[in-house]
Amino acid sequence: MLTTLLATRARALAPLFARDLVVWQRHQGRHDLPWQRDRDPYRVWLSEIMLQQTQVSTxxxxxxxxxxxxxxxxxxxxxxxxxxxxxxxxxxxxxxxRFLHQCAQAVVRDHGGVFPRQAAQLVTLPGIGPSTAAAIASFCFEERVSIMDGNVRRVLSRLLACEADPATTATQRALETAAAVLLPLHADVMPTYTQGLMDLGATLCTPRDPACGRCPMAASCHGLQSGEPQRYPAKGRRLVRQRRENWWLWAQCGDQIWLEQRPDQGVWAGLWTLPLLDSAAACQEHLGGGSMQALPVIQHALTHFDWFLHPVKGSIATASPRFRSQGRWVPFTALAGLALPAPLQKLLKSINP
Ligand code: SF4
Incomplete structure (x- = not known):
């Protein structure tokens, strides 16, 4: 059984794994990230949420x-x-x-503005999953709980040579059990241990080309002993990326532009954007005639699809009745105060109205 196999391998590595990881982090790990300056749960929480699916440099x-x-x-x-x-x-x-905002309100309303100290309580807050809860509890309050983000899953899959599909619940549970076995015995090193796990995944045990020659776990890593550490984690089901196309209507009336707010759910939820239409003809119809200028196509990659946005620009002398619902005319000078998706920000900069 997978859980037993990984737990047995983890028991054979503990407690040297934690000791070596802590020593390595102190000497070779990252120490200059802004959220490492203190153990303020607000800063740690914010960094953890921002780092989900986003690179440190961004x-x-x-x-x-x-x-x-x-x-x-x-x-x-x-x-x-x-x-x-x-x-x-x-x-x-x-x-x-949105969750960040809801969570802050819950912390103030239900906890007097103080973050709970235990992962089991933190995970009840909006937008805080088990790994984020473990990160806050271990970094800030030295709780013996393991984070389990994508980087850590990869490190453990290689370290323990886990052959199973990482996307399944059974594999995730087995890795969580193994991660609990590997935890240091002394809680006071939990912040360094947690940071070490993150650093190992981010700097050495990287997805494509693990730097095993510099890794403190090289002597005990089952994945390295197999001769092909990069084949772990096993390849799961692949998502087929879709292609989506929309025309993006830049309707200008004097020094104002027409923007519409996206629904609360889905892509760009709650952000302000140009009207998204299905064709250039629909844009023309929306404008009620007049000339239109096609702007360079913008390709925007989202998790499940590539979005090809065709901006077209048209001016109207007086606001058409078509522009009366679902949006508003916004002066260019007021755009900075609105939440705009990144491709629209880029488009605005390129046109510099
Ligand atoms: S030895 Fe290589 S595969 Fe194993 S944990 Fe280190 S970097 Fe990853």
Whole structure:
């Protein structure tokens, strides 16, 4: 049985695994990330949410700006959702920003503005999954719980030579059991241990080309002993990427542009965007005649599909009756205060109205 197999392999590696990882992190790990400066749960929580599906290099700028605008959980809870989305714009996966806002409000309303200390309590808050809860509890409060994000799954799959499909619940449970076996015995090293796991996955045990020659686990890694560490984790079911096409109507009336707010669910939930239409003819009809200018196509990659956006620009002298619902005319000078998706921000910069 998979759980027994991985737990047996993990028991054979513990406790040297934790000791070696902690020593390696102290000497070779990352120490200069802005959320490592202290053990403030607000900062750790914010960084964890931002780092989901987003690279560290991208998060760095957003993290500082977000903290500058919302320095603590009270400030974030008191802000409007539009303000939060505006600060988040460009990071993608906007559900995270909505949950962030809801979570801040729950911490203030239900916990007096103080984050709970245990992972079991943290996981009850909006948008905090088991791995994020473990990260906050282990970093900030030295709880003996293991994070289990994509990087850690990859490291453990290689370390323990896990052949099973990583997408299945059974495999995830087996890896969680093994991760619990590998935890250090002493809680006071939990922050360094957790950071070590993250650093190992981010800097050495990378998806394509693991640097096993520099890895502190090389002597005991089952994946390396197999001769092909990069074949772990096993390949799961592959998603077939779809292609989607829309025409993006830039309707301008004087120094104003027509924007519509996306629904609360789905892609770009709650953000302000140009009307998305199915064809150039639909744009023409929307404008009620007049000339249109086609702008360069924008390709935007989302998790399950590639989106080809065809911006077309048209001017109208007076606001057409067609532009009366689901949106509003926005002066160019007011665009900075709105939550706009990243491709629209790029388009605005390229046109510089
Ligand atoms: S030895 Fe290689 S495969 Fe094993 S944990 Fe280290 S980097 Fe990953």
């Amino acid at each position: 998060v760095l700028g957003y993290f500082e700006r977000f903290l500058h605008r919302f320095p603590d959980v009270h400030g974030l809870a008191a802000a409007s959702l539009d303000e939060v989305l505006a600060q988040w714009a460009g990071l993608g996966y906007y559900r995270r920003a």
